[in-house]
Amino acid sequence: MIKRFSKKGRDKVDQKTVVELRNIRKEFPGVVALDQVNLQLKTASIHALVGENGAGKSTLMKILSGTYTNYEGAVLVNGQEIHMKSERDAFEHGISIVSQELNFVPEMTIAENLYLGREPLKRGFLLNQKERSRKAAELMRMIGLHFDPEMKMGDLSVASRQMVEILKAISRGSKVIIMDEPTSALTNKETEVFFQKVRELRDQSIAFVFISHRLEEVFSLCDEYTVLRDGKWVGSGRLRDVNEEKLISLMVGRDIQEIYPPVMPHGDRVVLQVEGLTGAGFEDISFSIREGEILGFAGMMGAGRSEIARAVFGLDQPAAGTITIDGKPCRFRTTQDAISAGVAMATEDRASYGFVGVRSIRENIMLPNGDLFTRSGFWQKPKINEAVTRICGNLAVKAPDADTLVGNLSGGNQQKVVLAKWLVRDVKVLILDEPTRGIDVGAKQEIYKLITDLAQKGLAILLISSDMPEVLSMSHRVAVIAKGKKIGVLENKEATQDKIMKMIVEADK
Amino acid sequence: MKKLKADELYRKYGIVLILIILFIASAMINSNFLKPQNLINILKQISVVTIIACGETMLIVSGMIDLSAGLLCTTSMCFAAGVLSATNNVPLAIFTGISIGVVCGWVNGFMITHFKLQPFIATLAMTNVLQGVVQLYTNGQSIGGVDKIRFLGQGAILGIPVPVIIMIIVVVIIAVLMKNTKFGTCIYAIGGSEKTAIASGINVNRKKRLIFTLSGALTGLAGVVLMARLMAGMPSVGSGYEFDAITAVIVGGTSFLGGIGTVTGALIGSIIVGLINNILNLLHVSTQYQLIVKGLLIAGAVIIDIKTKENKKSR
Missing domain, CATH: 3.40.50.300 (P-loop containing nucleotide triphosphate hydrolases)
Structure with a gap:
């Protein structure tokens, strides 16, 4: 169970704004992804960035971390306006991102991963493995991780890998760390330990951005929030001043009385x-x-x-x-x-067991239903089209047509396609x-x-x-x-x- | 009128557009190009490789590959020639050629599904085995005395050479198989997401063996056609055809990541390669330069493929 962290005394810490985003606007061909978005990140604070899928959270963070360099508006770091030209640039200004897909080499050791690309050297060109190991161990001790730095990264649990990624960011002097869905692969227990470490780092004046779908976690970990909806800023404030219902209604733009139907x-x-x-x-x-x-x-x-x-x-x-x-x-x-x-099953890992991303909605629905829709091995088009239209209508799958590739759909619609392929049968x-x-x-x-x-x-x-x-x-x-x-x-x-x-x-x- | 976007246009017709442009350019460059005899020749020259490419398309779409196709074609050719010169029985020779393809294809599939070998490695091993077998069988000498099969390689129906007719029949059959049958949908699903195919109740291993066996049969057939065209079983011909076939498949828009591609694409890819070779020949460009052009073509095709996908994503 995730404990609510006591926020007593947190106001005493002198918090100054490290990063400010002002009136950010970002367009993709034909779509305005962000419009008039503002965000203030303070030192020693964990800032939750919430919103539905497609609200613009990741786009905003990609601007801050230097991935998208073409935008309108201003990014201020320590009060100075800076236009990031690359991810490296953002890095040098103390901003790093720990993304959903972690970037590490599983076959390399913790120490090797931590110092990848900036290995300690002796005599200018020889690898100083001892020094690297020592530094890595020291770094891990700082947040109470007690692994052998010569352990392979791939042998660590997902939570520990994430900690190592954050350590890597800190050891490079990052003052702002963006975490995109860091807990999606963690058990509750791991999450709790992970959060404890993040809080310790926050108290050492690091500013965090936390992106998560799990509001429970947002409330347990974060101090402040910003809500985006359809690319627009809809609200910011201190989390202690709002409750879950309020936050959800900000996210979806209407009051959600009860998201669960009655039993x-x-x-x-x-x-x-x-x-x-x-x-x-x-x-x-x-x-x-x-x-x-x-x-x-x-x-x-x-x-x-x-x-x-x-x-x-x-x-x-x-x-x-x-x-x-x-x-x-x-x-x-x-x-x-x-x-x-x-028996039918919608598996936990949709992307690998649920659907074939490079093929169409129609084909995905056809796949397990050969017995219904084929005669001597040949597909029967009229039968299929009738069934696909019916089931997609019943489930309200949102897509231009049945030829749309499932990989291009949103997560919710992908899940509907997985259900659809089972529900056309008995x-x-x-x-x-x-x-x-x-x-x-x-x-x-x-x-x-x-x-x-x-x-x-x-x-x-x-x-x-x-x-x-x-x-x-x-x-x-x-x-x-x-x-x-x-x-x-x-x-x-x-x-x-x-x-x-x-x-x-x-x-x- | 419905407005089509440039990259959608390319996705749908791109490869055909390139073919048309090449065709017009070739016609303007050299007056001999448009002669019917020359055009028929191009098709005749690509027939063997295209038949192999149909098998490779199924394999690459399902996330596999066959490096042994070239040597398998040689083996089928030599054994079919041996049987023919010994018995003078054409159906038996054709049967022998295709059977060798079936057996070797099945063995490849078995190694991959039963022992979990990578297709690359299993078929590489098969290549070496077949190389040895061919040398042992032929002693490095060509096998002649195959006059009875002349019609299959040299004949024509209504002016269309028999190898071209065989090629077209194969392309049509495999195209229908991939597009309209349950088996075809399985090929795409296995290449697109093998785990999803398993979780959808498909016996993926059996399907993989079937794909390899079918591809082997086509390669065996290609070997017989090759023998009829050369009027001999030649142990030195055929090696390298696998790469020509894979080139045609890739130029034809099949994704190496699996799940995407068609045999009609492979046919067009094959024609493009044949056309470029032909025009360079007509212009008396040496084979060395032809190879360079072919290399650039492969890289170009894949770059275009990646670029169009990027455009799609950023929208």
Whole structure:
């Protein structure tokens, strides 16, 4: 559980503005990406930059970090106007970015990565490995990391890699560090440790920009906020003066009363029955889902939830256990078997398992449905077009036409295409692994509505999510998974975030 | 009228536009170029490589590659010639050539799917094996006595040479296969995102073996056509054809990253390469310069490909 950090005494620190962006405007051919945007970053402060996907957060940060050099408006660093000409330029003015895709060489050591391109030398040209190692260790000690600097970067956890990236920025004298979705791959525990380190660095007068979809984290970590919507500045201030609802309404431009639809009643007939399922990363898992029921899987990342789902979908082979669908025992040797039995899954990693980015919406929907749309191996065009038009309409997929490449769609629409390719067939069991990760608030609401509607049609739905409010609000029952075991099931009425966290902590002991 | 943007125009018709421009330019440069005999000759010359290129297109679109295609073509040619000169049985010779392609293609596919070898490495190994086999079988000597297959290489129907007809039939079949069948969609999906293909219930390994086997069959067929054109089984001919085929595929707009490309593109790419070779020949430019031009062409094609994609992204 992420603790609210006490902000007592924070006002005593003398905070001066290090970076100021004034009336920034950026156009791309045919689109105004940013217009009249202002941002002030103060020393010893963590500034949250929030907004929906496409609001202009990344564009703004790319201007500040010197990636986009063609813009209108002024960038002031320490009160002086500066026009960054390159990323290197921004670097020299003390601004660096730790992006979503980390830039490191996994096969090289921590020390090598930290000093890449500025290795300490002896006699002017020979590599001074000892010195490099020593300096790296010293740097890590500064924030309480105790790794061997000769360890390979690839062997570190994602959270630690991120810390090393930040260290790299600091060791180059950065005073402003931009973090773009740094926690998207971290477990809650790692996130907490990571945040603690970031706070320590903040107190050493570093200014941070924090971009995240997780508002809970924004409130727990950040001091100030700026909200962008459709490329425009809509608000800034101190986070202690606002609440989550207020921030969301600023982001989406309207009041969102309730983003979760009400939980609807479900049937009694058991559709999916899993008994004693055991495999790599989980053991003795039993559960059942009834007609129209949504069963939530709560737990930490890496607890084995996705692995269980993969086994039910035939992506991995379980070592033991039985799966029964509509009373018929099934054994899935491949996903093909699972699909024919009526199981479908939207995986956690959409970009690699969910869709083919370089192909069209139509083809992505055709892909698993050869049995429906082909005759002796040949696609039947009229049938396909009819089905694609129908399903895209039902799911409100926003795209110019069905020939649009899925890679060019927004995250929310990509997820809809993944769902569409399953929903054109008669699915009995739908597994959703992190269905709203990286999707903005508006699209999330649509997906929640869709999930509830599908359950109403009689589908048995397994919902895996690390987003606690999501899993609590959507599910009829919540199964808590920790360390590969099912440690309990809570009914929707009795399930609370605290109870679940307590169960997980108990299981950890 | 619908307004088309420049890069969309290129994406759709670019390669054809380049072909038309080259064609007009060649016609203006040299008066012999437009003679029907010369144009038919160009098609005849590219027929063998284009048939191989159809197989390479399927492989490259699905994220693989076959470096052994050239030597496989040689092997099929020599064994088909051997069988023909020994038995004088044309169908048996054709069957032999294609079967060798099928077997070697399947072995390539098996090595890649069962032992998880990289296609580059598996087919490189196959190249060396085949090189040895061909030398052992032929002793480095050409195999003659194949007169009965003359029609396949030298004949013509309605003035169109038989190799050209075979090439067109192959292109049409593979084009339909890739565009209109479930198998074709799997080829694109495997190249675009193999994991998505697996998670969509596709037996990716079986499909990969099938693609390699089919590509091998086409290469075997190409070997038979080559033998009929040369009227002999020549152990020194065929090596390097894989690169000519891959060149045609790339110039034809197929992405090396997988998931994008067509055989009609490969055909046009092949014609472009053949046309450039032809005009340089007519102008008496030496082979050395022709090679340089070919190299620049490959680089140019890929640069254009990257540039048009960049434009698309920045919008």
